[in-house]
Amino acid sequence: MSAVRRLLCLVGLPLLLVGLLTPFLPLLLWSVAGGYRFPALLPAQTTGRGLRLLTDPQTKVLTGLENSTVIAVSVAVVAGLIGLSAGRALGMHRFRGRRLVQFLLLAPIIVPGLAVTLGIQVFFIRYGLAGTRLGVVLVHLVPTIPYVTLVMSSVYANFDPAYEEQARVLGAGPVQVQVRVTLPAVLPGLAVAALFAFLISWSEYILTLLVGGGSVQTLPLLLFAYVGSADVNAAAVLGLALVLPPMLLLGLTAVLLSGRPGPAGERALAGLGRV
């Protein structure tokens, strides 16, 4: 290896890691900062005000947390199941109109959710879905279905139908085949798909604003409101609160999938690369 390349390799990685981790620093600093003005590098005093804000019933942060969790979990479950069936259809079957179906199911990854939700909002109001958690769950399905479909179709594409055939030949009923042969094989991929759906729903702002608008407060909406106020301390604390559960969930999933993407998990991710 040339000297230049060696230098690049030596410096590159630390630089990368610094770049990735630095943006967390201001959140941590401002979350405990009282009276933290330019040009102070470190906060002059620390305050627990931001933290108290989290549990203060007046600020509705706990309500936001509850709404965010219920909605994101619901979306993860529903989208996961949707991905399970659609992924099977696309990954294991060839049929006419497959291209069209692929295009339709992928389109929401590409077309911004804002653009289509503006058009449909008045109907959400009309049919009583606006301002309800159900309405928000439904609208969150739009950006999540493409991802779960991508992941699951890739998983099913790499699933050898011979396993199912063998099981049937050996006398297993259709239920047993699914539950004892197919499901365990696709489960890691399903976990990844559901995780994607959870993350997307948890982080969603503009769709929740349009459909939930005021009545359904989720954590991103609350954070946006605090960012729009002069209270940086509260915004930083809420930002950290918004980040923590997904990180824990991601860590948990990684651990459950034995610490690193195994062949199934890798194929799930590679599913994203096979558009």
Add this chain to the structure above:
Amino acid sequence: MPLLLAPALLPIVVLFLGGFAFGVAQSLGYQPYLGSRPVSLAAYRALAGDPAVRAAVGLTFRIALVSTLVSAVLAVVSALLIRRTGRGRRLVTLLFQVNLPVPHLVGAVSMLLLLGQSGLLARLGHAVGLVRAPADFPALTADRFGVAIVAEYVWKEVPFIGVVVLAALTGAVAEIEDAARSLGAGPWQQFRHVTLPLITPAVLSTSVIVFAFTFGSYEVPVLLGRPFPATLPVVAYQSYVDVDLAARPQAMAIAVVITVLVGLLVLVYLRLSERWLGRGLGGRR
């Protein structure tokens, strides 16, 4: 077969296609529950003459393109660097993915606090004597080029693209590279003829996703950008919530324009990738 696809297609057709269709209808003047209105292209004509919209198209394209290119290049470089790591590779991979679950909204808040003129970097500059007052620090937020916006996108999307690239560079690739090396190929040739073709599909597909996302994102440019020029989604939302209901068809028109622009892109991409790479979604090789 259709039953398998029904749960997926139903929400997409009703909410996605329906939303788009009603957006088009409303952009042409149809206003539901308000009685019949004349149908016309007036909203689109108004868009063409609106300086905010004209400026928004250029700005949105610029930001999306720059973010995607920079993210893709940095992601490939990062993936290669990580692959080269011996000990501590698991830790490095873990750290590489640490910001994947971070919502873009939180990333935008971070960038505000980090890159603002009175933010952390500026204070660091003050500590080393380079910056005397906030105004001396370069304007990275609410600036003409959207530097902080691009920075936020790059920060989030490099690991996203990088992780997919890493997944494409499975163990088999190392064997092929070894084979190439034993046949006398130099490092650049290895990269060009072995590595690059293997990661190209992954990079291309994630890049399209990144481009589309950065094009249509709302919360990041509204927090890190300036009132004028703003990006298309920001202008669309502002027109939508304008109390003057006459602005509603214009808001829908902008939404339709966004959809068409991005939709055209993905169509072009799918055609090209089929011709060049010969593969579709999932499916066996």
Add this chain to the structure above:
Amino acid sequence: MTRARRPLAAAALALAPVLVLAGCGGGSSSTKTDATARLDPANWASVQKAARGQTVNWYMYGGEEPLNSFVNGYVAGRLKKRGVTLNQVKINDTVEAVNKVLGEKQAGKKNGSVDMIWINGENFATGVQAKLWYCGYPAKLPNSKYIDYSDPALANDFGLPVRGCETPWQRTTSVLVYNPAKLGAGDVTSVASLFAWAKRHPGRFTYPAPPDFTGSMAVRTFFYDAAGGPQQFLGGFDRRRYTAPAAKLWDRLNALEPSLWRRGTTYPAGQPDVTKLFNNGEIDAYLTYDSTAVQSGIDQGTLPKGTRSAVFTAGNIGNYSYTAIPADAAHKAAAMLLANELISPAAQLVNAGGQGAGFTPVLVTSRLDAADQARFRSLPQPPSQVPLDVLAMHTLPEVSSAYVTALEKDWKANVLQK
């Protein structure tokens, strides 16, 4: 079951409880809406009875933390004693709430999710035009005896007659908040002296971009100055009177741009951004509607110690803000209770005393009992704030919201997009 049906069945089974869970709770949880029998505000006992057990969804600008504490603490507590739950819905701009009511009316929704809005000006006018408001009750509220509804200053909202469609809540006069170490007494006496100071110290002043509420006020303040006062604009919109002073205004503001923050190439998106700039020492002065929240800002740490405020010799724009109840509101009784509570002497005192946001009371002090009068007289007057009586003497009226809209549109075209 066939293989194809399996995932679908599983989906349906899992979907049902999940959707039930998602559907219940969340949203505006109301236990009961108004009875179909019409409410008679004159019969206050019946209103109180109807309100018991209701939740009132109050949509209000949520960027002022002291005000939020007042609302969710003191006011919510008082309502709780009468069996009413207060649900404050924070919004970034009042137009969002009006849009919501409008959207629900268009979509034919009967029991609206908005019970009350903190509102004035253009937004109120839009609602009047679209017939959104429930009217006829304010004068019948028990605490209305302390208010002089014939006072033209509050009988007209930005020049539009209120006609009993909203109840007053707060009065405010805008002020210039500044750093006394950087601006002298002579610099804060008028718009002209302020601009002159800005030109000598470039980059240290700015205002938020309209249609932000405060940014709009700033542009109007400069407009009054360019036109020599608001007198000729009271009354309906007259384009002939508007054009010349407006043109003069755009010239002045464009000439000012190089002396503004970021050399005027951009403007802060909203008033909280301006406050943050001031707090971080990036600017030294700004205009605000919140004349009596300066001290609480200092106490809370969102404003530096030593901050001062001032009114111009020629006066600053002031207005009343109100609470309005949509005609389609689901909980009108509870909303009326809330409107009444907000104009009670006790509530007005608590807030004026700086424990809340500290706003100027709308009550006529001579109508209060002796004890309350004494309490109002002994309200603290922190040095950072302009005394209430000085503020009262230097208040300029608002003009018709048609002028407001015209100024916002033209500012965008002539200043922002240039």
